[in-house]
Amino acid sequence: MKRKCETCRHTNCFINKFCSSEWKPLITFHKTTLNYDGGDVIFREGDNVEGIFQIYSGKIKVVANYQGVNERVVRLANSEQLLGHRGFGGQMIYPVTAIALESSQVTFIPVNTFYSAIKANPELAFNLMMFFADELKSSEKNIRTKNKMTAKEKVISAINTIIEAFGFDERDPQILSFTPSRKDIASIAGTTYETVIRVLSALEKSGCIVQEGKTLRILDWERLGLNDKGFC
Amino acid sequence: MNCTKCPNTKCFVQKYCLSEWHGYSEHHKIRKQISASKTIFSQGDLVTGLYIICSGKVKVLLKDAKGEELIIRVAGNGQVLGHRGISDDMVYPISAETLIESEIAYFSNEDFFKLLNANKDLSFYMMMFFANELHRSEQLRHAHWNKSSEAKVAVALLMVINAFGYKDDEQKVLDLGMNYRELSKFARISYPTLSRVLKDFAEQGIVRSINNELIISDIEALNSFVS
Numbered sequence: 504m505k506r507k508c509e510t511c512r513h514t515n516c517f518i519n520k521f522c523s524s525e526w527k528p529l530i531t532f533h534k535t536t537l538n539y540d541g542g543d544v545i546f547r548e549g550d551n552v553e554g555i556f557q558i559y560s561g562k563i564k565v566v567a568n569y570q571g572v573n574e575r576v577v578r579l580a581n582s583e584q585l586l587g588h589r590g591f592g593g594q595m596i597y598p599v600t601a602i603a604l605e606s607s608q609v610t611f612i613p614v615n616t617f618y619s620a621i622k623a624n625p626e627l628a629f630n631l632m633m634f635f636a637d638e639l640k641s642s643e644k645n646i647r648t649k650n651k652m653t654a655k656e657k658v659i660s661a662i663n664t665i666i667e668a669f670g671f672d673e674r675d676p677q678i679l680s681f682t683p684s685r686k687d688i689a690s691i692a693g694t695t696y697e698t699v700i701r702v703l704s705a706l707e708k709s710g711c712i713v714q715e716g717k718t719l720r721i722l723d724w725e726r727l728g729l730n731d732k733g734f735c
Numbered sequence: 736m737n738c739t740k741c742p743n744t745k746c747f748v749q750k751y752c753l754s755e756w757h758g759y760s761e762h763h764k765i766r767k768q769i770s771a772s773k774t775i776f777s778q779g780d781l782v783t784g785l786y787i788i789c790s791g792k793v794k795v796l797l798k799d800a801k802g803e804e805l806i807i808r809v810a811g812n813g814q815v816l817g818h819r820g821i822s823d824d825m826v827y828p829i830s831a832e833t834l835i836e837s838e839i840a841y842f843s844n845e846d847f848f849k850l851l852n853a854n855k856d857l858s859f860y861m862m863m864f865f866a867n868e869l870h871r872s873e874q875l876r877h878a879h880w881n882k883s884s885e886a887k888v889a890v891a892l893l894m895v896i897n898a899f900g901y902k903d904d905e906q907k908v909l910d911l912g913m914n915y916r917e918l919s920k921f922a923r924i925s926y927p928t929l930s931r932v933l934k935d936f937a938e939q940g941i942v943r944s945i946n947n948e949l950i951i952s953d954i955e956a957l958n959s960f961v962s
């Protein structure tokens with residue numbers, strides 16, 4: 504079933520927020536809705552960019568060097584966010600691969616429709632520009648901070664990234680609403696699987712977190728901060 | 736240069752603003768003539784607007800955790816400068832320095848946002864510009880991880896082509912705008928390594944070197960190193 508942009512209640516979605524009401528039915532007309540299971544590839548590094556994705560529901564990881572030696576998770580994306588914007592620019596070829604972490608519903612908007620919407624809705628254009636500017640900044644900030652981090656700091660920073668992306672469970676606010684696999688945590692942190700296991704058990708020993716099977720319980724998020732005094 | 740009769744066809748204000756707005760940009764910009772190797776703004780300075788290079792060549796520097804200065808971008812004629820400061824925290828994360836004598840126009844954020852609001856082609860261009868910058872910045876980092884000197888040199892050359900273009904479009908004579916020592920800093924490799932890679936590239940027919948000028952014979956081959 505195709506969802507309608509004009510009646511959608513996702514108020515954080517760029518289309519919903521910044522397109523005029525005349526434009527929403529047009530986007531509804533041109534878009535396609537796609538369903539993915541956990542582990543499915545949405546687009547692959549090297550594929551041609553034919554449009555932009557908007558996440559309706561689910562959780563998605565964006566990976567550079569997928570299944571290669573240097574596999575890195577560059578982003579975790581949640582519902583109401585854009586996906587595939589890294590393909591814009593350059594030669595319109597995806598530099599990254601997107602994989603569903605759980606079953607997800609994703610909207611696809613063809614590139615021509617997307618471009619016309621941007622040109623016709625100045626507010627959309629302006630906010631997309633600011634969005635890309637922020638992405639550029641955080642991407643470059645990452646280079647500078649990751650370089651001087653210890654293994655422990657990298658893992659803590661990865662946990663923070665996961666919390667920022669997906670938040671805590673609604674019923675139990677200490678449990679991460681979604682915990683990626685330990686291998687994925689290693690690719691987010693830019694370290695090895697073994698290091699993640701070692702650091703997580705060290706954090707558990709010092710009473711910062713509890714490992715409950717696959718999921719993590721954060722006992723004190725404040726203390727898990729990256730500043731000097733907040734250190735576990 | 737006067738925006739209402741500017742000869743620079745590469746300038747994005749010239750290209751993407753309605754001609755009615757060129758008077759506005761002329762009236763609101765602050766013109767600066769800056770000689771070679773001078774600082775335009777420094778890392779940590781407060782951001783109040785952005786710059787456009789009317790003519791000249793500029794390098795953008797980032798001091799990393801170890802205090803080492805890396806060139807992360809070069810920019811030429813008609814390109815935007817200082818856009819890395821545009822998002823929220825309002826302090827430049829980078830410095831900019833002229834490579835040769837340059838004329839620079841400064842716009843306050845407020846004035847520039849007015850231009851964006853009134854000129855939809857400009858907003859669209861700026862969005863694609865940031866998308867491109869994100870792409871290139873990550874490409875550069877990727878090459879850095881891979882640690883292949885060939886990829887590092889290829890990325891650096893592609894960035895120079897993108898910023899400065901060619902002195903001679905037909906012969907593909909690169910408008911390098913800096914010496915090889917600086918290029919090696921940009922590629923983040925040593926000077927001898929750069930010489931070796933350029934020699935390898937020449938043997939593979941990717942570049943040619945004539946009278947100290949660099950000719951790009953096979954741009955596709957350069958692209959294949961970085962993707």
